[in-house]
Amino acid sequence: MRSSSSSETTTAEATLRDALEANGQRFTEQRAAVYRFLHASEGHPTADEVFTSVRAHISDISLATVYKALETLVSCGLAKKLPYGDDSSRYDARMDDHFHARCLACGKVRDVGGGSVPRSLPTIEPAEGFRIEAYHLEVVGYCADCAA
Numbered sequence: 001m002r003s004s005s006s007s008e009t010t011t012a013e014a015t016l017r018d019a020l021e022a023n024g025q026r027f028t029e030q031r032a033a034v035y036r037f038l039h040a041s042e043g044h045p046t047a048d049e050v051f052t053s054v055r056a057h058i059s060d061i062s063l064a065t066v067y068k069a070l071e072t073l074v075s076c077g078l079a080k081k082l083p084y085g086d087d088s089s090r091y092d093a094r095m096d097d098h099f100h101a102r103c104l105a106c107g108k109v110r111d112v113g114g115g116s117v118p119r120s121l122p123t124i125e126p127a128e129g130f131r132i133e134a135y136h137l138e139v140v141g142y143c144a145d146c147a148a
Contacts, residue, residue: 012035012036012039013032013035013036015078016031016032016035016078019076019077019078020072020076022076023075023076025072025076028069029058030054030058030061030065030066030069031069031072031073033054033057033058033061034050034054034066034069034070034073035069035073035078035079035093037050037053037054038050038070038073038079038091038092038093039093041093042111043108043109043110044082044090044091044092044100044109044110045090045091046088046089046090046091047063047066047067047070047089047091048063050066050070050091051063051066054066070091073091073093074091077095078093078095079091079092079093079095080092080093080094080095082100082109082136084102088107090109094111098111098112098113099111099112099137099138099139100112100137100138100139101138101139101140101141101143102138102139102140103140103141103142103143103146104140104141104142104146105142105143105146106143106145106146108143110143112139
């Protein structure tokens with residue numbers, strides 16, 4: 001988990017409040033706790049992982065509340081939902097364009113450095129008249145721990 005200073009926490013909370021208000025959503029301590037955890041995380045946690053961590057601070061939070069908070073963060077543009085073929089999803093508070101590497105053995109997802117969208121992507125035309133709105137690029141393989 002990334003370490004965060006008091007000023008980073010205050011800035012993150014202000015960002016959360018502004019985004020919720022702009023989208024007609026209420027600020028709640030449960031949403032704030034989910035956002036703080038996600039914002040501080042270097043990994044890409046599942047809803048269950050978020051629930052386990054946040055429950056250590058808010059003992060009466062439910063898994064359903066965590067799911068709803070995550071979906072609210074996604075709809076407000078504060079997080080990305082990374083769906084996978086096994087019906088699992090992971091969440092990422094990093095909103096800039098970046099790529100991911102997913103380990104086929106342990107399932108961990110990590111950010112991959114190396115810049116922005118490849119120059120060739122805008123020229124791809126998957127079907128006549130299809131307009132690309134977004135992309136998802138993922139590198140799959142084995143992390144150093146699993147490859148050893």
